[in-house]
Amino acid sequence: MIELGKMQTLEVKNITSVGVFLNTKDSQKKDKDVLLPKKEVPEGTKVGDEIEVFIYRDFKERIIATTRRPKVILGEVGLLEVVDITSIGAFLDWGLEKDLFLPFKEQTTKLEKGRKYPIGLYIDKSNRLCGTMKIRDFLSSDSPYKENDWVKGVIYSINDKFGAFVAVDNKYEGLIPKKELIGVYAIGDIVDVRVTNVKDDGKLDLSLRDKFYIEIEEDAEIILNKAMEKGGILYLNDYSSPKEIRKELNMSKSAFKRALGRLLKEEKVEFIKGGIKVK
CATH class of the missing domain: 2.40.50.140 (Nucleic acid-binding proteins)
Structure with a gap:
């Protein structure tokens, strides 16, 4: 059976001045053949040869074949x-x-x-x-990806409540949650995103940010919260020992310095003698 919208390997049934007529190998005489125009017929083609073609409708809505593969086929x-x-x-x-x-x-x-x-x-x-x-409905949830993999996708829908829906590899269902949607995006935008979670149903949660960036943000929040617990002042700074920082915040000194740098840049804290103060 000749199938519209799909790539098919068909057999040459007849050769004419306008091209060759194709059909499935097991077709019957009553089955209508499809034309592959002469300009697309491979040189030396004979009756009985097999040719891979795509089936669509021409300008006159007639079923026709082409050896070209379109940029999208049925179901893709x-x-x-x-x-x-x-x-x-x-x-x-x-x-x-x-x-x-x-x-x-x-x-x-x-x-x-x-x-x-x-x-x-x-x-x-x-x-x-x-x-x-x-x-x-064209997208599946059986991707080969796992948490922290970087993937490429295209935004196909934006919902003010949930975020941006992404077609990963044009095949798999993904979502950039609203809280992760940093900046202005539109349908059709191509994005490089990190898989943050593979849900039980196989759908992908995505982020535009790398894990390192998120860790800095989370550590900065910990520092701010701890300072607020202590009246807006935290007696830790770049010169504090790793042991002091670990005891107070349960993070490494390097992580503390990165997060502190973020807070200073964003002008959320300032240095005071022996520590920092929330602005």
């Missing part, structure tokens, strides 16, 4: 550029002569011409290939 997600925007939808460059149609109802944000967005490929009710920005 790809990063596609907007080449035109109309009142009924947008058109995307997916690597074939005919651009991919993205219906208005399948858009999740205002599009910009020339910008790339994560797009899934599906077959609509009229048996046509279309794009969608609603890609959550």
Whole structure:
């Protein structure tokens, strides 16, 4: 069976002046063949040869084959550029002569011409290939990644309550929680993120920050809290011994100095004789 939207290996059934007609190896005479245009037919092709092709519809909505693999196939997600925007939808460059149609109802944000967005490929009710920005159902939760792995992804949805949803490798479901979403981001932004947790259902929690940065932030919070417990003053500084720091804060001297440097830079504390004071 010839399948729309997929890469298939089909057999050459007939050779004509306009190209070759293909079908599955076990096809019957009643089964309709599909045309691979002459300009795409490999030199020396004979009846019975097998050719890997992608099946889609041409400008006249006829089923046709191409030896080119598009930037996205059925059931997958790809990063596609907007080449035109109309009142009924947008058109995307997916690597074939005919651009991919993205219906208005399948858009999740205002599009910009020339910008790339994560797009899934599906077959609509009229048996046509279309794009969608609603890609959550295209993503799986069986990634090979573990905690502290760095991965690349694209933001496909932003929720004011939860954060930014990310398609990792265009395959796996991930979330940058709101508290980790530092800066301004938009749908279509590519991000390098660190896996902070693999949930029981396999979905990934992500962070834009490395572990070292977060540790400094957490240590700085510990120093501030301890100082506030003591009336806003903590008698520790760069000259305190590692033993004193460990006893008071349960952290190493190097960790203390890094966190203290952060607090000083942010002007949250200041030096006093023998220690620091919360501003």
